[in-house]
Amino acid sequence: MSELIGAIMLAAFDNPELRRGNDQAVLPSIGGRIAMTTDSFVVSPLFFPGGDIGSLAVHGTVNDLAMAGAVPVALSAAFVLEEGFPLADLARIVTSMAEAARTVGIPIVTGDTKVVERGKADGIFITTSGIGRVPEGVAPSADRAQPGDAILLSGSIGDHGMAIMAVREGLGFETSLVSDSAPLHDLVRAMVEIVPDVHVLRDPTRGGLAAALNEIAQSSRVGMRVREAAIPVRPEVAGACELLGLDPLNVANEGKLVAICAAADADALVRAMRAHPLGRDSAIIGEVVADSSCFVEMETVFGGTRMVDWLAGEQLPRIC
Numbered sequence: 001m002s003e004l005i006g007a008i009m010l011a012a013f014d015n016p017e018l019r020r021g022n023d024q025a026v027l028p029s030i031g032g033r034i035a036m037t038t039d040s041f042v043v044s045p046l047f048f049p050g051g052d053i054g055s056l057a058v059h060g061t062v063n064d065l066a067m068a069g070a071v072p073v074a075l076s077a078a079f080v081l082e083e084g085f086p087l088a089d090l091a092r093i094v095t096s097m098a099e100a101a102r103t104v105g106i107p108i109v110t111g112d113t114k115v116v117e118r119g120k121a122d123g124i125f126i127t128t129s130g131i132g133r134v135p136e137g138v139a140p141s142a143d144r145a146q147p148g149d150a151i152l153l154s155g156s157i158g159d160h161g162m163a164i165m166a167v168r169e170g171l172g173f174e175t176s177l178v179s180d181s182a183p184l185h186d187l188v189r190a191m192v193e194i195v196p197d198v199h200v201l202r203d204p205t206r207g208g209l210a211a212a213l214n215e216i217a218q219s220s221r222v223g224m225r226v227r228e229a230a231i232p233v234r235p236e237v238a239g240a241c242e243l244l245g246l247d248p249l250n251v252a253n254e255g256k257l258v259a260i261c262a263a264a265d266a267d268a269l270v271r272a273m274r275a276h277p278l279g280r281d282s283a284i285i286g287e288v289v290a291d292s293s294c295f296v297e298m299e300t301v302f303g304g305t306r307m308v309d310w311l312a313g314e315q316l317p318r319i320c
Helices: 002-013 053-066 087-104 159-169 185-194 208-220 235-244 263-274
Strands: 033-041 071-082 108-116 124-134 150-153 200-202 223-227 258-261 283-289 296-299 305-307
Touching: 002 087, 002 108, 033 053, 053 071, 053 087, 053 124, 053 185, 071 087, 071 185, 087 108, 087 124, 150 263, 159 235, 185 263, 200 208, 208 223, 208 258, 208 296, 258 263, 263 283
Parallel strands: 071 108, 223 296
Antiparallel strands: 033 124, 071 124, 150 258, 150 283, 200 258, 223 283, 296 305
16 A cells, blocks of 8 residues: 555655655644635546546646635545556546646545455545635625626536446447536636635536536525527537437536626626636526525526426436
């Protein structure tokens, strides 16, 4: 185990805190409020167009911090490996994870590795924790949406979930489906520079946009009305969803965010989002309304209205 960690993990994640060889990391004071998150990653397949479980683990953790408006400071990572897992695949995953962390500028400062019997872990599971610093005056929260607020979306939906499904099911399409997995902290930084008082930030991962909007509506005790025509969906994703009988609103994303802000700030915020590479296709997709039932409704392209509800079960298991 010592040789495995030294040859693969420490070599890839190398930084002064890891080199100390302790079972914890001691970090300097980061100043201000601290955001913290923990997540586990069990995606299948481990490698997919646009990423793999390693880069996904970094992006997912960074994005959870970013949804608090936080600047990421440090990560920890724990690996559960199945006996017999190929070392070449482990090295590929760890290298991808290290590259993703370096791109973000966040060190992986501590972690753990365990090996379990064959058949007990389906290859590899990764659990991460992250901490970040929240700037003064920035306080997005799921319970802050107010009637009259605007609802914004940073780009097309369903890319990650359909990329995973296409690989898993061996589906071939004329246009390749690629995950949108990406770190959103820099997009959020650009947003809060222009509109510090963003009321809500949420990345629509498991359960997709539908689940994210319903979670916010329940937390804030409000309703929402969104416009189908305003929600970006790539043609290849829409086609794949139609073929498989899926609703893009329920499909997972790993590089998109929902933002809710005062209506007066919406135009300035969407301009800031569109100026960033990860927000080029940003759009105002609806508004928050007063509704004690906390319903999310959508105006369809045909002129009608339908409920947008979350699913009772898992539409796409093992997508993150």
